[in-house]
Amino acid sequence: MAKSFSGKELAAKVLIALGPEYAAEVFKHLGEQEIEQLTLEIANIRSISAEEKEEALKEFYDMCLAQGYINEGGIEYAREVLEKALGTQRALEIINNLTSSLQVKPFDFMRKADPSQILNFIQNEHPQTIALVLSYLRPEQAAMVLSALPHEKQADIAYRIAKMDRTSPEIIREVESILERKLSNIVVQDYAVTGGIQTIVNILNAVDRSTEKNIMDNLEVMDVDLAEEVKKRMFVFEDIVTLDNRSIQRILREVDNHDIALALKGASDDVARVIYNNMSKRLADMIREDIQYMGPVRLRDVEDAQQRIVSIIRKLEDAGEIIISRGGGDELIE
Helix, strand or coil: CCCCCCHHHHHHHHHHHHCHHHHHHHHCCCCHHHHHHHHHHHHHCCCCCHHHHHHHHHHHHHHHHHHHHHHHHCHHHHHHHHHHHHCHHHHHHHHHHHHHHHCCCCCHHHHCCCHHHHHHHHCCCCHHHHHHHHHHCCHHHHHHHHHHCCHHHHHHHHHHHHHCCEECHHHHHHHHHHHHCCCCCCCCCCCEECCCHHHHHHHHCCCCHHHHHHHHHHHHHHCHHHHHHHHHHCCCHHHHHHCCHHHHHHHHHHCCHHHHHHHHHCCCHHHHHHHHHCCCHHHHHHHHHHHHHHCCCCHHHHHHHHHHHHHHHHHHHHCCCCCCEECCCCEECC
16 A cells, blocks of 8 residues: 655655656746745655655655546545545545645535526525625635625625624535535634635625625615725725826726726716826827717626726736725725
């Protein structure tokens, strides 16, 4: 039976078995801290026999197989296949080693599903259950599900996500079991960090503008302080007036002129003035002419154009090229 190595020990022995050329290629894809840890581990291995190399490669191969099965059908499927191929004990060793290093997230099976399928699956569940599930989905997935829910439910679920802090693994396991009829290996901590204000901000940043407005209007009625905190962490198209001229000019270099014209079609005079003031006169005249000849446009098209511009703003902020302040004060988006 193959021997089980610790994570770093296995990685080090596999790299030794692969040889310097292939090991160097692997190092190109690792971070500095990972390289330092592996280098130290390799240095501490005085010698390695041919048998140990073979065992390490076999262990690594088995883990790669297990990961492939997990991606294909989940942990239970991987365990079932490995048990048939390698026996119960060996299958458990591989699965435990893999899940302890990967810390498979709750509701991982839903993260691979289409949002419409998720909606059909959870829309009739209790709002707290929906809030829990959405907290674990990718923001863009959760945004699409939240947007498709009835308006009267949207703010309630957004409120529950924002106020959520920690949920016990037992509750998560119970909800998973009910929704999917199978258990997923979840994080080992006593409590898993779930939801919170930043989670709902990430989701709201990805929903359409009408859904965002409906949720924020209702949140202000439900909890003024919470709504204000959410607003401070969000950025909407109208907030472009709060940016400095250099940042606006940097943004405009990335934005399609047609999107600018569409976005300004539904913008306030203040927003239009700020944008025009940061363009050349020639470009500003051209945009005004485009708007004049554009005629009536759908509100959804205007909102989509504004959202594309906001997405560019967020990307530039993430890259450190611009800084967005919140609420007119000194707070910055994290």
